[in-house]
Structure formats: C-alpha cells, structure tokens
Amino acid sequence: MKGGNTLSWITLGWIILLARSITLSAAITPDASKATVLDEGMNGYRKTEASGVILALQTRLERGETRLRHETRHGYLLSLLHELNVPVSSQLLVASKTSPNKALISPQNPRALYYNDQASVAYVPSAELIELAAADVKLGVVFYTLEQKESAQPRLVRDDRCLECHASSKTLDVPGLLVRSFLTKDDGDVDVLSGIVVTHRTPIAERWGGFYVTGTYGALTHRGNLFGAEAIARHEKDPACNANITDLKPFLEVRKYPDGGSDIVSLLVLEHQAHMQTLLTRLAAESRNALQTGDSLRPAYPAIEAVLKYMLFTDEAGLGSTVRGTSDFAHWFEQQGPKDKQGRSLRQFDLQTRLFKFPFSFMIYSPSFEAVPAPARKHFYRRLWDILSGEDPSPDYRKLSEASRKAIREVLIETKNDLPNYWRF
Numbered sequence: 001m002k003g004g005n006t007l008s009w010i011t012l013g014w015i016i017l018l019a020r021s022i023t024l025s026a027a028i029t030p031d032a033s034k035a036t037v038l039d040e041g042m043n044g045y046r047k048t049e050a051s052g053v054i055l056a057l058q059t060r061l062e063r064g065e066t067r068l069r070h071e072t073r074h075g076y077l078l079s080l081l082h083e084l085n086v087p088v089s090s091q092l093l094v095a096s097k098t099s100p101n102k103a104l105i106s107p108q109n110p111r112a113l114y115y116n117d118q119a120s121v122a123y124v125p126s127a128e129l130i131e132l133a134a135a136d137v138k139l140g141v142v143f144y145t146l147e148q149k150e151s152a153q154p155r156l157v158r159d160d161r162c163l164e165c166h167a168s169s170k171t172l173d174v175p176g177l178l179v180r181s182f183l184t185k186d187d188g189d190v191d192v193l194s195g196i197v198v199t200h201r202t203p204i205a206e207r208w209g210g211f212y213v214t215g216t217y218g219a220l221t222h223r224g225n226l227f228g229a230e231a232i233a234r235h236e237k238d239p240a241c242n243a244n245i246t247d248l249k250p251f252l253e254v255r256k257y258p259d260g261g262s263d264i265v266s267l268l269v270l271e272h273q274a275h276m277q278t279l280l281t282r283l284a285a286e287s288r289n290a291l292q293t294g295d296s297l298r299p300a301y302p303a304i305e306a307v308l309k310y311m312l313f314t315d316e317a318g319l320g321s322t323v324r325g326t327s328d329f330a331h332w333f334e335q336q337g338p339k340d341k342q343g344r345s346l347r348q349f350d351l352q353t354r355l356f357k358f359p360f361s362f363m364i365y366s367p368s369f370e371a372v373p374a375p376a377r378k379h380f381y382r383r384l385w386d387i388l389s390g391e392d393p394s395p396d397y398r399k400l401s402e403a404s405r406k407a408i409r410e411v412l413i414e415t416k417n418d419l420p421n422y423w424r425f
C-alpha cells in the first residue's frame with residue numbers, strides 16, 4: 001500500500017498524537033495532566049504482541065486446525081466471517097471514500113462492514129485486501145489485512161499503518177473503531193469539513209452521511225442514502241425522500257454483496273459499540289498509567305466517570321419512531337445473551353424511544369472491560385452501585401427511572417460474576 005517512509009511518518013505522527021493526547025485527555029479527564037504516561041502504552045503499541053480473535057484465527061490457520069475457503073464472488077469474505085462468528089446480517093454499506101481502498105469505493109461500489117463485539121471486517125468488491133480489526137485486551141484495537149488473491153496459505157497480517165486514521169482525536173487518541181458522517185458527493189468523495197464522529201449521542205438528523213441505510217423508521221430524518229448535491233438539495237425540500245428504504249436495487253448491484261441491505265439496527269449498535277470500545281481502551285490505559293506511576297487511581301477517576309455515563313446511555317439521542325431493520329441482525333444480536341432467569345438481557349432492543357430496553361451497555365461483558373485493572377473495576381462498580389441505588393445525587397442520572405435502575409441491578413447480579421459482594425446483599 002505505502003512505501004517504506006510511511007513508518008517514520010507514522011512515528012512522527014505518534015509523537016504529535018501523544019502531545020495532543022495530553023490536551024485531549026485534559027478534555028475528558030480534567031486533572032489528568034499525568035496522562036502523558038499513556039505515552040508508554042502508545043510507544044509500546046508496535047512492540048507489544050497482539051492477542052484477540054483475529055490472531056487466534058491466524059494461529060488456527062497456521063496449525064492447520066481450520067482453513068479459509070475462497071470463492072469466486074467474494075474471495076475469502078464468507079469463510080472469514082464464518083470463522084470469526086461475525087454475522088452477514090450485520091452488513092453495512094458505506095459509499096464515502098473514507099478508507100485506503102478509496103479509489104474503488106463509490107455509491108455504486110460501496111464498502112461493506114461486518115462486525116460483532118470482538119472483530120470487524122471491511123470488504124470492497126474487487127479490492128485486493130480485506131481489512132480487519134479486533135478488540136485486543138492490551139492494545140485496545142489491532143488492525144489486520146488479508147489478501148484476496150487465492151493462496152495455499154492465506155495470512156491475516158497485522159498492519160499498524162491503519163492507525164494513521166484509526167488512532168486520532170476522533171478515537172480519543174487511542175487505537176479504535178470509527179463511525180463518521182459526511183456530506184457525500186455523487187462519486188463518493190466527501191466534504192471533509194462536514195465530517196463528524198458518530199456515537200449514540202449524535203442526533204439522528206446528523207447521522208449516516210455516506211452510508212446506505214435500510215429499514216423503516218417513520219418520520220425520522222437523517223443524512224443517509226444521499227449522494228451528491230442534487231440529492232442533498234432535494235432532501236432539504238422533502239426530508240422523506242431518502243427515508244424508509246428497504247430495497248437497494250435501484251441504487252446499486254446488490255448481488256455483489258452477501259446481504260442485500262445496510263441494516264439500520266446494525267448501524268445503531270455499531271455507533272454505540274465503537275465509542276464504548278474507545279472509552280474502555282482509554283480507561284484501561286489511564287488506570288494502568290495511574291497505578292504504575294503513583295499509588296493512587298485518582299487520575300483515572302474522570303475516565304471511569306466517562307465510561308459510566310456512556311454505559312448508562314445518559315444523553316443518548318432519542319429515536320422517537322419505531323425502528324425496524326431489513327436483515328436478521330436484531331434477532332441474531334438478541335440471541336447472544338447472556339440472559340437472567342426471567343429471560344432479560346442487556347442485548348434486548350427497545351427501538352421505539354431508544355436503542356435498548358435496559359439503558360446499560362452489553363459491552364460490560366466484553367474482554368475489554370474485563371481487561372480494565374481490578375482496582376479501577378472495583379471503583380467503577382462502587383460508583384455504579386451508588387448510581388443504581390439512588391445514592392448518587394448527580395443530575396446526570398436523574399432521568400434514569402427506578403424501574404431501569406432495578407432491572408439493570410438484577411440482570412447484572414445474575415450475569416456478572418466479578419461484582420463485589422455488597423451487590424448481592
């Protein structure tokens with residue numbers, strides 16, 4: 001992809017990023033000037049061995065325990081998704097030229113994204129490489145590529161050059177996943193200044209620029225399914241012109257992709273998950289940092305508060321219309337559990353006024369949460385208990401209903417085994 005000079009540029013880039021991370025961490029962690037120690041993790045990123053499900057798959061391939069099957073239409077894609085337990089129904093189609101394969105990406109040949117809570121895969125029809133990312137307990141997120149050319153030994157190769165985009169202020173200066181929204185031209189080029197980072201807090205009206213969106217959602221308006229000035233102008237006059245689309249055949253040759261759509265529910269979940277992953281990576285780094293450089297966790301408290309607020313969906317942008325996707329994603333996702341004895345789970349959807357039935361993130365079950373140092377998790381659980389039991393008077397949580405607090409407490413008690421004892425008595 002790029003020449004040998006890239007690495008030194010990236011090294012330089014890191015130095016700039018590190019300098020920036022000090023100011024940025026100040027934004028989310030007001031008294032964390034000591035966050036420079038994050039530097040150590042950052043500098044060590046390249047030297048540190050990865051873990052995670054993609055490396056595990058590469059190891060299984062090397063040992064001959066499994067193989068990837070190549071097929072004419074999608075190369076290694078389907079076999080790869082199968083091996084990683086990533087559902088085809090999570091498919092999202094992005095037409096904006098926002099990736100290394102940008103020469104090939106357009107509204108007629110969008111990039112397809114697939115994910116679960118451990119891995120994500122980006123596929124562009126006719127591109128030489130499949131791009132991948134895996135959550136990693138030490139490194140946050142690690143990036144890989146796989147050559148699409150048929151080979152006796154297909155290899156998932158770690159590629160740190162991806163950090164050029166995947167570790168910046170847009171991911172709070174740690175390696176992370178990206179979801180953005182851009183006003184997009186009819187060839188897929190983007191209006192760079194229009195770009196925003198999307199999380200579950202972003203108003204729906206500002207989301208999905210550059211994406212196809214399939215599903216039904218009543219009167220919700222958004223920037224998806226709009227490519228080119230003409231379409232954008234039409235949308236201003238008639239906000240429903242791009243909405244409630246369930247069939248993409250009029251837009252592109254859907255046969256090129258294993259699923260026909262770009263499911264709205266999958267998109268909503270990815271937007272939550274990507275930023276949650278970033279906040280957890282940041283929390284793990286800041287806690288390790290605080291514990292290594294002093295004997296107090298205090299400098300990491302603001303990062304703990306940031307995770308709590310996001311996990312509890314404070315300031316989530318409301319939906320205000322019943323949302324339904326076009327693929328089987330919602331069903332697949334809910335099946336993942338874990339469930340309590342009453343069958344309740346943090347993965348159950350609401351999809352009427354908000355994303356989930358219980359406003360608390362399923363990412364509490366992720367290895368990335370479990371990788372947060374024990375003293376930080378202990379403090380997190382103390383604060384969570386205070387919030388859920390009503391002892392925390394902070395206005396941030398005023399909107400959390402008594403029924404939600406009770407349900408979250410009960411589901412966690414039955415499904416999380418690292419809770420401190422006082423939760424149970």
Ligand code: HEC
Pocket residue numbers: 094096098099100111113120121122131132133143144145159161162163164165166176177178179180274
């Ligand atoms: C030019 C900036 C840029 C570079 C370089 C880049 N990406 Fe991305 N990547 C993005 C953006 C922006 C998204 C969000 C979806 C989109 O707009 O296509 C994304 C999305 C992804 C996704 C889907 C999960 C997610 O984060 O939403 C994967 C997987 C991915 N990239 C892998 C890679 C890999 C592997 C590399 C290196 C070979 C790479 N990317 C390099 C910008 C980039």
